[in-house]
Amino acid sequence: MGFLFQFPFAVVHVFLLLPCSSTAVLDAVTPTQPLIDSDGQTLVSKDGTFELGFFTPGPSSNRNRYLGIWYRNIPVRRVVWVANRDTPATDSGSSLSVDTGNRSLVIVSSNKSVTLWSSNATASSNHLVTSLVAELLNTGNLVLRDQNDTSNSEEFLWQSFDYPCDTLLPGMKLGWDSKSGLNRGLTSWKSPDDPSTGDFRWGIQVQNNPEEFMWKGSERFHRSGPWNGLGRSGAPELRDNPVFSYKFVWNEDEVYYQYELKNKSLISIVVMNQTSYLRQRLAWNEGSQSWGLYASVPRDRCDNYATCGAYATCMVSESPICECMKGFKSKSPEMWEMAEWSQGCVREKPNNAEGFVRYSELKLPDATHSWVNKTMSLGECRNKCLQNCSCTAYANTDIRGAGSGCSIWFADLIDMKMFSTGGQEIYIRMPASELGMYSRVKEQGDSNICRKEDLELPLIDLHKIVDATANFSDSNKLGEGGFGPVYKGVMADGQEVAVKRLSSDSGQGLKEFKTEVILISKLQHRNLVKLLGCCIQGDEKMLIYEYMPHRSLDSFIFDKGRSRLLDWGKRFDIICGIARGLLYLHQDSRLRIIHRDLKASNVLLDRELKPKISDFGLARIFGGDNSEGNTKRVVGTYGYMAPEYAADGLFSVKSDVFSFGILVLEIISGKKSRGFYHSDESLNLIGYVSTSC
Template sequence: MNSITLLCFCFTSFFFTSLAVDTISANHTIGDGETIVSSGERFELGFFSPGNSTRRYLGIWYNKISKGKVVWVANREIPITDKSGVLKFDERGALILAIQNGSVIWSSNTSSHAQNPVAQLLDSGNLVVRNENDRRTENFVWQSFEHPGNTFLPGMKVGRLASGLDVIISSWKSNDDPSQGPYTFEIDGKGLELVVRQNSVLKSRSGPWNGVGFSGLPLLKPDPFLSYAFVFNDKEAYLTYDINSSIALTLVFDQDGVLERLAWIDRLNNWIVYSSAPGDNCDNYALCGAYGRCTIGNSPACGCLNRFLPKNQSEWARADWSSGCVRRTPLNCQNGDGFIKYYNIKLPDSKIRAMNKSMTTEECRVKCLNNCSCMAYTNSDIRGNGSGCILWFGDLVDIRQYTEDGQDLYIRMASSEIEKKENNTEEQWSMKSQDESLDLPHFDLTAIAIATSNFSFNNLLGQGGFGPVYKGAFKGGHDIAVKRLSKESRQGLDEFMNEVKCIAKLQHRNLVKLLGYCIEHEEKILIYEYMPNKSLDSYIFDQIRSKLLDWPKRFHIINGVSRGLLYLHQDSRLRIIHRDLKLSNILLDNDMNPKISDFGMARSFGGNETEAITRRVVGTYGYMSPEYAIDGLFSIKSDVFSFGVLVLEIVSGKRNWGFTHPKHELNLLGHVWKLYKEGRSLELIDELKVESCYVPEVLRSIHVGLLCVQHSPEHRPSMSTVVLMLEGNGLLPQPNEPGFFTERKLIEENMKDLSSTNEVTITVLDGR
């Protein structure tokens, strides 16, 4: 997911004495406020009132963990209005909940009954009814795990059971009302996938099980904490999971229809959400229509698959993608069709889908090829070399593009669209026509290889998160910089295409110019104008080369970066948030003019959009704003924070992340803040720049830097205001304390916690 989210539950009111029992027998009763049932270490059962409600319910909650985290409710549809509720066995051996007038408002309602019934709360959180003398595992007359509410506990089975029972997770209506809300989380046994429905209407789906996971649900993948299993055969199809650690982990289906993975953190004394699904707009069912592909990071998110075109261009221009896409070359089954392989996607939905677990990949291909109604095929099990077969008949909808973790799909195409790669038994495809709408030159891979002496080590300029960067020269002596996506890169196709689309049409003297791109076979390459003086960090943090940057040059660079960032935020055709502004992403031309580079993590907004929340935090420690690093909230003000850090690093010649001082353990922001409050800001300037500095400019730059790194985003100035302040226009307001300025050890501890509890948060450590 996303950034770490602290989950602040409304406190639930519990009323009971210290008397606790571990089982309920036929001659026992549990009254409201009298006794609780305890599983031992983990769970308790008793009466409670949710949120701000005064209504009473019988439920199960975590023992020794506060915040009112209830995991099961018996009478969720019929609350008790007073404290007269009693839990007991009736004469048939069924567990019942009755009120003062004797009315039964809930019952285990079992078809078979125990002669000597005992109710026991297991340490798994499962309330079971069994025969008193029968302690065989799972030989229960009734169990709450087969009748859940909004919580999917470890060991629970969700889906169709061998008994014929369908186990479904359903949302609460609100924090105050545990009755069934409009959303359900269930198993589609026919499609072998997980689905979310709202009032029975499909809202989101996971894609079918492939032996390892679900191609459209990264939440449910094996990890060090949880192990999942999806069991399906002729009698049953269910999902279950177990915990591989002693920490409290669970899945909760919230009132908005989102399945959240929660963990209890003792140090924080709170629950955190560290992944969730559905996670973003691309999880909305069939958002982009038939043969449309949804890609988070693109603007707009919907686009047609390669070799497809919008069915209704005017509707697509109005951001209505429901009509979907059509093949640019119609199929002609009689004259021969073929298949094109699409990589890393969420497997689609269609009206008809068939599966055969015994077929080979080749048998699957032939089966689909010989049926003119078959539109796509792939393996049903991706383990090993792949096996089994899934066939799709009819239009393909609900396709999503991933950088990784998706699945490969073979889609039927006219033979004229297929470009086969020779000498390979498995078809591979050139991607030269990746996106004809880019209005940017596509360079031939051979020409790039020649220009870089076949990516020679002698041409290597550096190595970044994207991959290696090479110097090249086309015929005629035009120098270029070639960024080549490496297989080990933490970035991928999403970030690559995002960078191309973000800056293809941007023109500003303080932005690096993209000359073209290449997508061919497995290669993804960007071609930029060559910057002979490399990146700013190679000067600022180098004891020798830093002497080449006197104060006038540094102030010139600060102003140039501010104007480039202003263009991105305000003056470009789309509002663009860079999200990874740092010294190593500022390149210097022949005249030491700064140019902002590396737009792989950028996001573009249209209209009046100013901020968004991401479930995938990217960037560099030391430059990320607090609201982005912790909550995933990014806006133009998160870029402003990064700019403020950059300014203070340029002035001081010191890194923010890793800064040390003999008299305290503050980071650079804290050190600057301390000097500012004590009226000693000029001590930030090292001896090499003293003679060249203009004191008012230095003090103003420090002041502006502190304004930009204020903890609260609403207190930070916009870049238009920053540009004016740097030009010396007007008095400057007093800054508030910076974000992330505390002692370095505390910051490192916090960052460690963030990284360890959020499996899909990406944090890019700056390895300069």
């Protein structure tokens, strides 16, 4: 999944499977074949994955009997659904049968005098039902259907998936169906030994912009954030990945959330924990033969609902974790000092102007008091907000592509969490007096580098980089160049990054740092490395790039073992990729850019061995028709420098082309330009190639 949260393993309701000498396995329950508890009968899905039967939770002194579903071939029973959770039988004489008159399933007591539980037909049928049958599907869904109706195999008179208990299985829907009036949500067990309805719930609130909530009783304690086309705005790490796929459907007929397992051999479920404020994803570990905790929500204090109150952002890595937004102040400074932030913040000045400030990387605020239009553009959304003096903020509802849709807030902005990356943009209404003062830059002086010239490059706090790199541990060091050391880091949300740290004794300084920030933040090409942010704090100056798992090209072509991974087709693709990136710099970008330090160690390889040109600290920008320059300070790497540049300081696009030619020779030959020596003819690499052709 790409992330793993560590939490103390909470209590979940599991029971040892006890052997039953007279167990009888059924493949269906019919009007003439009930499922009888005293006979030890169970109903099993066709593939043998799930089993339905009567059970007693907890100690042997507990006499209550329930009808439930569990995974059949797992030695530690984990009940995923209970029919009569609030009306248990008190002995083993009860049974599950089909009631043809009411077209339902019923659990009756031992003397058949008391109906303990009954299903209601969910789907309406226009034809005469002639042969009712109850089956347990391979998904774990208990269904009641007409055995003779072959017109629609997916239409059931009733199904357990419409009435979940505390567990969400793959393929199960969490949410509303307007046609049937169903509201599918999870409710915890009362205790590990008592499956009756507990206090904790998880469901979808559908008014305005739908989003998931968790409640204890009527009190909210967690909110997911609205779905933004890719995932929940409050959980940017929960997006489609090699293990899970996530789905959120929102139309006039239904609103629901659903997940699927891409690898069907895996077993993973989502459970509302009965003893704490937690929703947990559990996974079955075949090696340890136990259920393990994969992830849990809320993950931290900032995941708790409205921790910081109104108009404040929460970031768990900060101290304090709550901060008023620009133009706002704490409503109760005394309580704020005592680390009690729930009263939130208030505006410092009246909101009497028509202006907005953009905030990025946020969990969008509570959408209960909002308005939504799925077809508006962001510009139309802004105008709509300006037309209503009660509007406090606006944002896109869908962030895929260029963004689309409009969400407008009309009340205080509550429950906002700040992420290092992956959050969403929102535009918050501000007085004119605040608009000119606003800046996301907290540091003065050199920190403006990352914000000037409309770069809007995210600033990342130093302590986050320290945490991500394990305090710049040697084990995370990827290498070192003229700029300084480069470290691998893993951000709090699981994103892998490469951190270039400017060394105090580096041959490059603030000028080169500025050049790289200005250039790479404006350049967008698949063969150029992507800059994610920068960090300027005290004497520290760092650039944070996307992480390239295969590192630099030189680690492949000059290594006897790894070079075997590069066949001629792959080497040709790498050469073409570098050429495309260089062509973009020289001709296709808005400004002509000369790299001046193109070499194998400055070409990075992604997971698919696609090349990306990096390290723009020595680059030069030319406007108009200018394409060459002169310098007294010759910088770069000997062996790759064009003769006129090394001797006289003259550089142009031809200088980069010369470096590219050397690089092509290295890729083909696997030999370094610097250090190559042919003993017979005393030639370097380029001389040897020229005499051999």
